[in-house]
Amino acid sequence: MxxxxxxxxxxxxxxxxxxxxxxxxxxxxxxxxxxGRLFDVFLYVVYPWCMFVLFLIAGMCARYSLKKRSSREFLKERATKLLIPSTIGLFVYHWIGGYLNIKIGGGADSIPAALLYPISALSGTGPLWFIQMLFLFSVLVVLLRSVDRNDRLWRWCGKCSFPVLLFLVVPIWGAAQIGNLPVLIMYRFGIYASAFLIGYLIFSHERIQALLERFHLPLLAASILLAALYTLCYFGENYLFSLQDFFTNAYLWSATLAILGCGRAFLNRKVSxxxxxxxxxxxxxxxxxxxxxxxxxxxxxxxxxxxxxxxxxxxxxxxxxxxxxxxxxxxxxxxxxxxxxxx
Structure with a gap:
């Protein structure tokens, strides 16, 4: 992982x-x-699944972390690692990114000098939306843990068969329809919460990981085919709004399963x-x-x-x-x- x-x-x-x-x-x-526009192919291939995979792996890691820590220790650690950098850190470092966005967009001259720094800081979230949502999801699994003290739901999820894993694309697609902010489109609470919970409840099981390793080559072939079809289908269009389409979710899910299966098969070595x-x-x-x-x-x-x-x-x-x-x-x-x- x-x-x-x-x-x-x-x-x-x-x-x-x-x-x-x-x-x-x-x-x-x-x-x-x-x-040429050929460079844009990379964007279409990576966008649907990249952050989904990060949230799913984060859910798995949350499960492993809670095995060694109390809920209070876990949340305290997450607040230090995730909440502080994504809030106070904006005013220490990330205001630079906010200022550059304003300047590149041509709006720096229209903002009063006294307000430029706070506006730059508040505009400097950038990719930190990921760790902001990660903290919220961490609180969510702590609440889940307090309700399901005997881990019955986690053990039940560990019994999933391979067809059930494939069928999960349907609830993922359903989750993609809810919790999407209208302007700040990176905040997609439904689909990314589903990724985190699937990682926490299902893919944290050794048996599920071994099941994906068993089918990693067919999954890889399917994801390559869907990547080509997805790129051909959406090429030249604004793909940022495609995550609510079923076909996008089918590609996203096949790529996620292939990545985890191939990772288990080829990358199962300790990292420093x-x-x-x-x-x-x-x-x-x-x-x-x-x-x-x-x-x-x-x-x-x-x-x-x-x-x-x-x-x-x-x-x-x-x-x-x-x-x-x-x-x-x-x-x-x-x-x-x-x-x-x-x-």
Missing amino acids: DNLRCMTVGLVLVYHVFFLYNHIGLPGAMGDTGG SYLSQASFGLYILHYPVVLSVCYALIRFFRLPPLANYAGALILEFSISFALWELFRRIPVVRSLVLGMRRK
């Missing part, structure tokens, strides 16, 4: 470069990079605690970095399209990693931005 989580976080960092350089007209685009911590830190820190890098490359340099993408990726990873190494050594910043406690 740690290997899959690290790799998925890496995909998020890559995704944001392609997103900021998109040719579809999605919000936040930096302008024409000179490249340093790499696991670093991946979380990179997720927290990368968005102001990628905004700055993509804007600077497109604004001040005339590079070939491939050089824009490659340069942005290299600079994004290297600068974010350097900031992670710096911030985790500064006591107050370490707590407020990264949610790290001094051991």
Whole structure:
């Protein structure tokens, strides 16, 4: 699970470069990079399942964490790691991303100087919506744990057969229809809550993971086929609103099952605690970095399209990693931005 989580976080960092350089007209685009729309294929392939997989893995990890901690200890740890960086951290570091969004959008000059900093901070949430929702879902499973003290629901969910796992696409599609905010479209409480609960109740079972490993090759083939069909179907359109479509959920679910099955088959090796911590830190820190890098490359340099993408990726990873190494050594910043406690 740690290997899959690290790799998925890496995909998020890559995704944001392609997103900021998109040719579809999605919000936040930096302008024409000179490249063709072929670069946008990556966005269509990754978007439906990437954050769903992260929430599902987070649900599994929540289950494993609650085996070793009381509910109070679990929530205290989650508040430190998730709630503080996504609230107070906005005013310490992420206001930079908010300011860049305002400036790139041409609105910086219309905001009074006294209000620019607080507005930038409140606008700097960026990818931190993920950890904000993660904290809410963590509270949800603690409430579930208090109601189901004997873990009857968890044990019952562990009896799922493979056809039942495939059928879960229907309730996932149903969950995708509810809890979607109209403007802040990244806050999709229904579908992402279903991912977290499925991870917590079902995929945290060793038996279920072994079942996915058994069928990992057919699942991989199905997900590749659906990825091609999904891209052909939606290419050129705004895919951000496609998560409520049944076909999108079918692709999302097949890709999720394939990723977990293949992860169990090929990535079932221990990952260092340093790499696991670093991946979380990179997720927290990368968005102001990628905004700055993509804007600077497109604004001040005339590079070939491939050089824009490659340069942005290299600079994004290297600068974010350097900031992670710096911030985790500064006591107050370490707590407020990264949610790290001094051991």
